[in-house]
Amino acid sequence: MEKIKSFFQRGDNADQQPAEQPATSSASLLQSMDESTTLSWKQRATGFGICFGLGILISAISIPTLWSLSFTKFAILWALGSLLSMGSTMFLMGPLKQLKAMFASHRLLATCVYLASTILTLFLAFKFQNPGLCLIMLAVQIAALIWYCATWIPGGQTYLKGFVMRSTT
Numbered sequence: 001m002e003k004i005k006s007f008f009q010r011g012d013n014a015d016q017q018p019a020e021q022p023a024t025s026s027a028s029l030l031q032s033m034d035e036s037t038t039l040s041w042k043q044r045a046t047g048f049g050i051c052f053g054l055g056i057l058i059s060a061i062s063i064p065t066l067w068s069l070s071f072t073k074f075a076i077l078w079a080l081g082s083l084l085s086m087g088s089t090m091f092l093m094g095p096l097k098q099l100k101a102m103f104a105s106h107r108l109l110a111t112c113v114y115l116a117s118t119i120l121t122l123f124l125a126f127k128f129q130n131p132g133l134c135l136i137m138l139a140v141q142i143a144a145l146i147w148y149c150a151t152w153i154p155g156g157q158t159y160l161k162g163f164v165m166r167s168t169t
Contacts, residue, residue, distance in 0.1 A: 039091070044091045044092055045091075045092070047088075047091035048088050048089065048091040048092050049088075051084055051085075051087065051088035051091060052084070052085050052088035054081075054084055055080075055081045055082065055083070055084030055085030055086075055087075055088060056081065056085060057081070058077055058080055058081030058084065059077070059078055059081030059082055059085070060081075061077055061081075062074050062077030062078040062081060065077060066131075066134075069131065071124075071125040071129045071130070071131060071134050072125045072126055072129065074125065074134065075121050075122045075124070075125030075126070075134060076122065076125075078121065078138065078141075079118050079121060079122050082118060082141065082145065083118065086114070086145070086148075106151055106157075107148060107151045109147075110144050110145075110147040110148035110151060111148060113140065113144040113147075114141060114144035114145055114148055117137050117140040117141045117144055118141055120137050121134060121137040121138060121141065124137060146160070147160065
């Protein structure tokens with residue numbers, strides 16, 4: 001448990017700027033937000049659990065709206081649920097460290113595809129209300145999320161590539 005706590009601790013100064021250097025506007029905003037949210041480990045774990053649980057619950061609630069052909073409701077609920085689930089790790093790591101980790105070079109593609117597909121799902125649901133396109137974007141979202149999760153597991157992307165290759169041949 002201590003290894004898990006130390007991984008998510010924000011006390012390391014590797015991702016913080018030195019005190020004597022003024023930060024740029026967007027970096028200073030994120031840094032001040034990160035520094036002002038000092039939560040205990042128990043509060044972080046509770047916040048993570050609640051946020052993740054709500055995300056899963058809202059995503060699950062969205063499924064029946066798809067069957068009832070309420071594409072706009074589905075898109076809103078699904079996007080909110082999946083973003084809550086993904087954002088829940090900000091409680092564990094802190095917002096600045098999480099954003100840096102999400103946009104690290106080996107996660108950049110998965111993060112961008114996931115966020116773009118979430119936005120496109122909302123756009124398609126509001127603008128065209130096309131169930132086929134919504135389902136395609138949903139599949140892209142899920143695939144990007146699986147790929148994103150695999151980036152957190154050492155060797156996860158390599159295993160996932162091999163699994164997909166073996167499954168398709």
